[in-house]
Amino acid sequence: MKEFLFVFRNDYQAVPKGSPEEMQAETKKWMDWIGGIAAQNKLVDRGNRLGSEGNTVKPGNVITDGPFMEIKEAIGGYTLVRAESLEEATEMAKGCPIFKNGGSVEVRAINPM
Amino acid sequence: MEQTEELIPHLFRTEYRKLTAVLTKIFGLEHIEIAEDISSDTFLMASETWGIKGLPENPVAWLYTVAKNKAKDYLKRNTLFDQKITPHLQNNSSEIQEFEIDLSEQNITDCQLQMMFAVCHPTISSEAQISLSLRVLCGFGIDEIANAFLTNKEVINKRLFRAKEKLRMEQVKIEFPSQGAIEDRLEMVLRTLYLLFNEGYYSAGKDVTLRKEVCLEAMRLTNLLLENKTTNKPAVNALISLMCFHASRFEARVNVNGETILYQNQNENLWNEELITQGECFLNQASVGDKLSKYHLEAGIAYWHTHKQDTAEKWESILQLYNKLLQLEYSPIAALNRTYALSKANGKNEAIIEAEKLNLNDNHLYHALLGNLYTGIDNSKARFHFQNALKLAKSKADKTIISKNISDLGSD
Numbered sequence: 001m002k003e004f005l006f007v008f009r010n011d012y013q014a015v016p017k018g019s020p021e022e023m024q025a026e027t028k029k030w031m032d033w034i035g036g037i038a039a040q041n042k043l044v045d046r047g048n049r050l051g052s053e054g055n056t057v058k059p060g061n062v063i064t065d066g067p068f069m070e071i072k073e074a075i076g077g078y079t080l081v082r083a084e085s086l087e088e089a090t091e092m093a094k095g096c097p098i099f100k101n102g103g104s105v106e107v108r109a110i111n112p113m
Numbered sequence: 114m115e116q117t118e119e120l121i122p123h124l125f126r127t128e129y130r131k132l133t134a135v136l137t138k139i140f141g142l143e144h145i146e147i148a149e150d151i152s153s154d155t156f157l158m159a160s161e162t163w164g165i166k167g168l169p170e171n172p173v174a175w176l177y178t179v180a181k182n183k184a185k186d187y188l189k190r191n192t193l194f195d196q197k198i199t200p201h202l203q204n205n206s207s208e209i210q211e212f213e214i215d216l217s218e219q220n221i222t223d224c225q226l227q228m229m230f231a232v233c234h235p236t237i238s239s240e241a242q243i244s245l246s247l248r249v250l251c252g253f254g255i256d257e258i259a260n261a262f263l264t265n266k267e268v269i270n271k272r273l274f275r276a277k278e279k280l281r282m283e284q285v286k287i288e289f290p291s292q293g294a295i296e297d298r299l300e301m302v303l304r305t306l307y308l309l310f311n312e313g314y315y316s317a318g319k320d321v322t323l324r325k326e327v328c329l330e331a332m333r334l335t336n337l338l339l340e341n342k343t344t345n346k347p348a349v350n351a352l353i354s355l356m357c358f359h360a361s362r363f364e365a366r367v368n369v370n371g372e373t374i375l376y377q378n379q380n381e382n383l384w385n386e387e388l389i390t391q392g393e394c395f396l397n398q399a400s401v402g403d404k405l406s407k408y409h410l411e412a413g414i415a416y417w418h419t420h421k422q423d424t425a426e427k428w429e430s431i432l433q434l435y436n437k438l439l440q441l442e443y444s445p446i447a448a449l450n451r452t453y454a455l456s457k458a459n460g461k462n463e464a465i466i467e468a469e470k471l472n473l474n475d476n477h478l479y480h481a482l483l484g485n486l487y488t489g490i491d492n493s494k495a496r497f498h499f500q501n502a503l504k505l506a507k508s509k510a511d512k513t514i515i516s517k518n519i520s521d522l523g524s525d
Contacts, residue, residue: 032432
């Protein structure tokens, strides 16, 4: 078993602000998806959402206001899971509700040092 | 004479544990046997004396006086005295006579609490903690403990002996944990009390009365924690709330032969309304602070189960509570129960997909769940899984229920 990182990306401008019911239904989809992974005993860390403010430090100590919420694929959060292979982890990611809004899930293996 | 015989067992349990707690505090955990012996001797003397002379006017006071005298005698006759009692008493023999053993309510409660922390110590196994709790904190006899664990006296005696040895070696003291340690230690105590309650609740033992008493003892001990300001935490309120909800179904869930009656077949009129109300009250009290414990989630789920009716809100709430519970702490049972709740909230088809991912193939409950989910959708798969469940099931009660499920499928 290895650990994999899910990196959630979304276009924050594109996310429709639905009615309370719609938003609750959206929340349910996320909770059910994470719950499903947890039920398989494959959730390592539910992770967190990231704040919309931040900085990017570049060579020469150049600091820019990142991560630029205007860009289409700003990182919005992360989750850690457990799986036998990249294929299996990728399969798990397919259930994520983020796709409806044009978002994506990047699946990366954790390489322990 | 009959009245005496009935009174003593009840007294033995309630007063034995109080005396043992106070005496163990004096002698130290490493000499717990002395405390236990003095308590036992006191009750032996009570049996013999009261049998002949009849009940004294104040049985409890009688017991306490005799126990105090025996303890003082022991202290005087042993070098223990030199080590345990503050040195200045050695030089003043008149003070020895007046050495008071404090059996006030406050001290009894404090000593019992401190004993709980000592007994529920991470250095001994959960099993040992539970056995020791039943013996020392609850005053159960060895036979009764063996009965509750469905094992024999030798196993229990060995377990208790080893546990006391370990505590002795680690020099565990009867005292309140320090401010820094109390949260971790309290977590251990709650875990043990939770397991203790489950022992009584889910035990397959035939002695239904005994099983109930184990549950009630777990509740009583949890209550002790509530009564003390330092240990009255939200998680403790959540745990007792959970216990109240479960206990409310005592009368309805087991028949006189100790056989389990399934939730859906229980007579709701036998559910104890008072306990349900208490559970709700404690759950409210638990809903403060920012630490969500697994007891909060389980109490929430148990709360919903006090409403027998199938409503969308009930099952959606239970599903979300299980989603959170599994993130906090995975267990196969929680995974199975979550999947069942999902079938009620999101429909059987989605639940079947989720269930197939669980792969708990050696678990008879897993196959029973799949059998249940496939019923009406794919009866041959349902039958396949029920048959697996039947093969894997251990208890007669489980086998009976599964066999009925198979026969209900009919012949298609």
